[in-house]
Amino acid sequence: MATIFGLSGSLRRASFNAGLLRTAAEVMPNGSELTIGTIAGVPLYDADLEAEGTPPVVLTLRDRIAAADGLLLATPEYNGGIPGVFKNALDWIGSGPGAKIFDGKPVAVIGASPMGFGTLSAQTAWLPILRALKADQWHGGRLTVSGARKLFDADGNLTDDETREKLRGFLEGFVASL
Numbered sequence: 504m505a506t507i508f509g510l511s512g513s514l515r516r517a518s519f520n521a522g523l524l525r526t527a528a529e530v531m532p533n534g535s536e537l538t539i540g541t542i543a544g545v546p547l548y549d550a551d552l553e554a555e556g557t558p559p560v561v562l563t564l565r566d567r568i569a570a571a572d573g574l575l576l577a578t579p580e581y582n583g584g585i586p587g588v589f590k591n592a593l594d595w596i597g598s599g600p601g602a603k604i605f606d607g608k609p610v611a612v613i614g615a616s617p618m619g620f621g622t623l624s625a626q627t628a629w630l631p632i633l634r635a636l637k638a639d640q641w642h643g644g645r646l647t648v649s650g651a652r653k654l655f656d657a658d659g660n661l662t663d664d665e666t667r668e669k670l671r672g673f674l675e676g677f678v679a680s681l
């Protein structure tokens with residue numbers, strides 16, 4: 504059983520990106536599964552705080568990433584880049600004893616936005632960060648979901664069959680690469 508751990512970079516209740524991950528869990532290929540975590544509760548990175556002890560929420564995220572065969576990031580886009588809360592969470596996870604967590608870890612990035620380019624800039628912004636973390640980025644597919652207001656309901660659930668099928672195909676490719 505191939506296991507993927509999924510994280511959304513949004514704290515919003517009706518987040519499109521969290522909704523995209525929920526659908527991903529439903530359309531995973533046979534013989535694989537996606538479990539979903541959260542960055543909620545991760546404090547702002549502070550080396551002084553870290554010196555007192557890594558927050559349990561960060562330790563949990565490290566454990567779950569380490570245990571998974573791959574990591575799926577569903578990234579929102581803010582001002583042409585990665586939302587600070589998402590980058591902050593990855594900085595925590597990869598800090599200190601977490602430095603090896605991403606080393607060689609297969610990682611794929613997807614994202615949804617109400618705007619026209621579907622998080623293309625944010626996904627591109629992840630490239631140097633994942634390289635710095637020594638992750639094994641998967642480039643065999645691309646999923647940029649634009650115009651999200653028409654594709655998700657008010658609770659952030661994906662309602663568009665075409666996007667669902669694109670997501671299914673993306674995941675088939677990622678899981679096959681593991």
Ligand SMILES: Cc1cc2nc3c(=O)[nH]c(=O)nc-3n(C[C@H](O)[C@H](O)[C@H](O)COP(=O)(O)O)c2cc1C
Nearest residue numbers: 513515518519520521579580581582583616617618
């Ligand atoms: C501060 C801020 C900046 C944003 N900048 C962009 C942007 O550059 N490109 C974009 O596609 N959407 C941008 N958006 C809109 C987000 O894509 C939108 O809020 C989206 O719903 C966030 O993802 P979520 O639904 O998972 O929370 C921005 C939103 C905020 C709050």
